[in-house]
Amino acid sequence: MSRRSILIIGGGIAGLSTGCYAQMNGYDTTILEMHDRPGGMCTSWQRKGYTFDYCIHNLAGTRPGSGLSQMWDELGAFKGTEVIDHEVFQRVESCDGKEFNLYCDLDRLERHMKEISPDDSKVIDEFVNAARSFSKIDFFGMGTGGFKLGMISKMGKLMKYSKMTIEEFSSKFKDPFLRRAFRTVQYNMSEIPMTVILVFMSGFDNGDLGWPKGGSFEFSRRIESRFIELGGEIRYRHKVKRIIVDNNRAVGVEMEDGSEQIADIVISAADGYSTIFGMLDGRYLNDRINSYYEAIPKNEPFGIEVNLGVNRDVSSEPHAITLLLETPLKIEDREEDSIYLELFDNDSGLCPKGKGIIKADLVGSYEYWKALRTDLERYRAEKDEIARRVIDILEERFPGLRDQVEVVDVTTPVTCERYTGNLHGYQPWPSKVHTRKVMKEGLSRTLPGLEGFFMVGQWAGATVGVSTVALMGRDTIEKLCRMDKKRFVSQIV
Ligand SMILES: Cc1cc2nc3c(=O)[nH]c(=O)nc-3n(C[C@H](O)[C@H](O)[C@H](O)COP(=O)(O)OP(=O)(O)OC[C@H]3O[C@@H](n4cnc5c(N)ncnc54)[C@H](O)[C@@H]3O)c2cc1C
Incomplete structure (x- = not known):
């Protein structure tokens, strides 16, 4: 045939x-x-x-031997490269110096959260124990046969988290810092189900959620x-x-x-x-x-990315930081009270030795940028303006940064639509x-x-x-x- x-x-x-x-x-x-x-x-x-x-x-x-890693091996996706396993998923920082580290190791995370707020022990136990239960289920391996039928019985009591938003869960914390910080833990998407952050934390704990070097x-x-x-x-x-x-x-x-x-x-x-x-x-x-x-929603998480190439070593920083802002950041017609950053050092393979990349991921509205792009000059000026505001905020967290910025590159939902054809860059x-x-x-x-x-x-x-x-x-x-x-x-x- x-x-x-x-x-x-x-x-x-x-x-x-x-x-x-x-x-x-x-x-x-x-x-x-x-x-x-x-x-x-x-x-x-x-x-x-x-x-x-x-x-x-x-x-x-990304964990060798996990259900899903079989597929990546079939596709040769990690051939000749390394996978980086981060110690913290991200750190949330307040303006007054408080830090919430989402440690990938659940035992360490539990201890850390209880140090921040012993009064919240009950809700911390609920969060960490739910993540531990998720760790026993090979969600990622579902499609390759890694997920076994017996795992379904473990899921029953966890299903309630698919109907609860991260925002709703965060309101359980008594400690005001933890309550505010927890809302931002999943890339600032507080209206999505708790199951998402639980699956993420279980993936980190299992060593099955990493970052392939080289990008x-x-x-x-x-x-x-x-x-x-x-x-x-x-x-x-x-x-x-x-x-x-x-x-x-x-x-x-x-x-x-x-x-x-x-x-x-x-x-x-x-x-x-x-x-x-x-x-x-x-x-x-x-x-x-x-x-x-x-x-299709009007506002797009990660719709705007501000990339900064900086003459600064960022290797002692966590790879992701959310800054809780005292003065909101004005973007389009909205105000954001936090900003999510990713940092790359030379070890990532993305920048020269001694230098770094700081990327700010922001919500962006397609309609706003599409309308602006009818006038290319205004569109570019607005991108520059957003970058300037981001740099102003970062200057407080990373003193001297303004003078270390060597390259600025801003993408919007329109950029994404132009290069990939995806509707509204959605x-x-x-x-x-x-x-x-x-x-x-x-x-x-x-x-x-x-x-x-x-x-x-x-x-x-x-x-x-x-x-x-x-x-x-x-x-x-x-x-x-x-x-x-x-x-x-x-x-x-
Ligand atoms: C900012 C951002 C961060 C993300 N972070 C993560 C992450 O951390 N982890 C993760 O797992 N996923 C992440 N994702 C999601 C992930 O990138 C996407 O889900 C995935 O890459 C989508 O792949 P795709 O092949 O379905 O679509 P696409 O990547 O959109 O591919 C579609 C392809 O079709 C081509 N095309 C379109 N129209 C035509 C045409 N008419 N003729 C010929 N070719 C055409 C396009 O050029 C494109 O190459 C992220 C996405 C974004 C935007």
């Missing part, structure tokens, strides 16, 4: 992973990527000797290499305009230059909105899909507790009434995450093999 062919639209992590597993399973695979490089959102870029990293803060599945683009590059070694083909600067459909079956794609490519299966690993409403002209819809896209971050059901559940990987077609990636599931989308690629090829009555195979590099 001749090999079946697959066209994959998009060479982000979802597309690359899908491509690797398709090649391992005997399909002829071509990835069409509009950009000139792999990775999509999982990327970094160079500016005057500094590498500014856009994506990975923490990556699931996001190098990470993507390694998976791209694996795809090519497996015999796959990737074509850059190939933007797909339309999915060709014959008798309600996807049979190929039309490129922007009008050329056509035909295949047995088409898989979109590109932005969901442009796939469904653009490339397929909105012909394969249902109420769920419409409802999902209507509910990320389906873990949904807020109080939101539409469809936002929590996500969409399906197929479209109603369309054959020969799949969607993978962050738009086809309920949430973001490099590991989530890579796993989705693996799972989709496993399904395809079942449909084609073939045994799914995977190989470790």
Whole structure:
């Protein structure tokens, strides 16, 4: 029987992973990527000797032998690099010198929190013990068989945390500093479920949530290499305009230059909105899909990133710090009372010796920046202004920093949309507790009434995450093999 062919639209992590597993399973695979490089959102870029990293803060599945690490080994994602395990997830600092370190080791975290507020022992026990219970469940290994059925019984009592926001949990603390600091623990997203921070803390405690040295683009590059070694083909600067459909079956794609490519299966690993409403002209819809896209939030966590390349050694600092602000930071038409920072030293592989990178992640509104960008000068001036305000705040925490800044680079939701095609530069971050059901559940990987077609990636599931989308690629090829009555195979590099 001749090999079946697959066209994959998009060479982000979802597309690359899908491509690797398709090649391992005997399909002829071509990835069409509009950009000139792999990775999509999982990327970094160079500016005057500094590498500014856009994506990975923490990556699931980094402990050798864990359920999910098997997938990364199959994709060659860590080949030739090291994984850094941080001592603290992040430190929250108040203006009056108080510190809350989210130690990755749960015993140490418990002792530290009780030192900050002995009166809160009961709620601290609740938090740390819940995280310990989560540690016994291999959540990250679910898709690769690491998750065992017996684990479900352990989940019962933990389910209540999926209905409780981080904000709601933080209100249990009597100590005012801990109460305020706890709201910010998950990248400042206080309206998302407590389960997210519990899964994170359990992942850290298990050593299964690390940071691949060299950053996001190098990470993507390694998976791209694996795809090519497996015999796959990737074509850059190939933007797909339309999915060709014959008798309600996807049979190929039309490129922007009008050329056509035909295949047995088409898989979109590109932005969901442009796939469904653009490339397929909105012909394969249902109420769920419409409802999902209507509910896309207006403000985007990590929408704005201010990257500073600094002539300063930051190696004695924690890798992530949240500063609780006395004077709020004005961004767009809002005021923020805290700011989340990430710091990289030479050991990260992102900057020269003795220098550092400080990145401030801020909430950003697409509409605000889109409107500004009609006037490029104003858009740039506003980016400069935000950077200036961030530097002013940092000057207090890192005296002398203002004069040490060598490079400034600011991204907005519009930057993300331009480079990756993602609608409004949006990320389906873990949904807020109080939101539409469809936002929590996500969409399906197929479209109603369309054959020969799949969607993978962050738009086809309920949430973001490099590991989530890579796993989705693996799972989709496993399904395809079942449909084609073939045994799914995977190989470790
Ligand atoms: C600021 C930030 C921080 C993050 N931090 C983390 C983290 O710490 N840990 C983690 O696990 N995840 C993190 N994520 C999430 C993670 O980056 C994404 O979930 C994941 O990379 C999405 O991958 P994807 O392949 O689904 O989509 P994308 O990365 O968006 O890839 C889609 C690809 O399709 C291409 N494309 C689009 N349209 C077309 C077209 N018409 N024709 C051809 N090609 C097209 C794009 O150029 C792109 O390469 C972060 C994301 C952001 C933005």
